[in-house]
Amino acid sequence: MNDKKEKSYKIKVPVFTSEPILKGKDLFGGVSHVDMIQYVHKKVSAYKENIDKVSRNKRNKVQKKEIDNVNCIDCSIGDRPCVILQITAYNTNLFDGYVETDKKITLEQNNKIGSENFFVLLAPNIIGIDINNYKYQWIFLVYEDPHKETQDILSTVKLVINKILGFSTSNIKLPEILDELKRIKNIPELTLNFTAISNDENEVDVKYQTYLVGSKFRKQKEDKFENMPFNETEEVINDLSYEDDYQKRVVKVTLGKKEYRITRDSLYEAKGIIQETAEEIFNEAIGVTETELKDKIYDIDFIIEKLTPVLQNYLLS
Numbered sequence: 001m002n003d004k005k006e007k008s009y010k011i012k013v014p015v016f017t018s019e020p021i022l023k024g025k026d027l028f029g030g031v032s033h034v035d036m037i038q039y040v041h042k043k044v045s046a047y048k049e050n051i052d053k054v055s056r057n058k059r060n061k062v063q064k065k066e067i068d069n070v071n072c073i074d075c076s077i078g079d080r081p082c083v084i085l086q087i088t089a090y091n092t093n094l095f096d097g098y099v100e101t102d103k104k105i106t107l108e109q110n111n112k113i114g115s116e117n118f119f120v121l122l123a124p125n126i127i128g129i130d131i132n133n134y135k136y137q138w139i140f141l142v143y144e145d146p147h148k149e150t151q152d153i154l155s156t157v158k159l160v161i162n163k164i165l166g167f168s169t170s171n172i173k174l175p176e177i178l179d180e181l182k183r184i185k186n187i188p189e190l191t192l193n194f195t196a197i198s199n200d201e202n203e204v205d206v207k208y209q210t211y212l213v214g215s216k217f218r219k220q221k222e223d224k225f226e227n228m229p230f231n232e233t234e235e236v237i238n239d240l241s242y243e244d245d246y247q248k249r250v251v252k253v254t255l256g257k258k259e260y261r262i263t264r265d266s267l268y269e270a271k272g273i274i275q276e277t278a279e280e281i282f283n284e285a286i287g288v289t290e291t292e293l294k295d296k297i298y299d300i301d302f303i304i305e306k307l308t309p310v311l312q313n314y315l316l317s
Helices: 033-049 150-164 174-184 206-211 230-238 290-295 300-316
Strands: 008-017 055-057 064-077 080-092 098-100 104-106 113-127 135-143 186-198 217-229 248-255 258-265 275-289
Touching (some): 033 150, 080 150, 113 300, 135 150, 174 186, 174 230, 174 258, 174 275, 186 230
Antiparallel strands (some): 008 135, 008 275, 064 080, 080 113, 186 217, 258 275
16 A cells, blocks of 8 residues: 655745726726626737737846737636636747757747746726725736746736736835834734845956956845834835945735735936835745646646635635
8 A cells, every 4th residue: 555645736826916996987898897807808809919929028138028829718716707817928039048859959049938828817806885986906816837937927927917908016105014014013024135236347357358348246135034023124124224235125024925025126226217116915825736736737627726715815815
């Protein structure tokens, strides 16, 4: 008898929302969940007919991510109509690398490496009961399968949400975050990530500088804290003295399944640009067995089954 326990995996499901829209009749053509779903179908259909594809160059890279196709798959979770987007996307502008099957194939610039299996569940949400004070927003559940890099999945999904559907993901105000943290009093987990980038040609031996065309130095640091009182937390968030040594800071506050991420980026300060954003992310995780990972990971019914409790938990949180 074989009692060996089957291996299992955890799949993260980041949940975030669109910016709330007041009186959305003009945008969606109605005030129901079905109207909102139909709007998504229209935007996706329009994209299918468009010859020009949405793309994004990776930061400081020649390589480009392009959205080849998007399919809408209608479903219901409880009594709420939802839609799953199945996204086909690929990387191109490849100047190096190879693929090896029965033989080695060197990649060229116009070759494409991609996947037909990026998934995000869109759940329509209508807030308020007064016809004159409705707010509309979308809840996005990103399906992070273990075969892909998390950042690649998130950036691909957000490219579709922003550029094809035309939705802005929700950024909240820093005072709103501080108000909630003040009520909590002691912050269970806080992480600071710092990044500095500089161009320092002086570090290169003088005899090689004749040939030098560029030199870049990257420095990173991470600090982790637990059970920090609110007063100290507020001081840390508002303390910008780190900018003497670093140009970018990401503050991550973890409260159970909820995460606040505050990013301040002054990498373009020479151009007078300082970017500051604050996001609220609800992080859930679902378990899959090794068999499910091999046989069901991209099955739509399986995806719906796994995402259903995540959406229900989010709506109740």
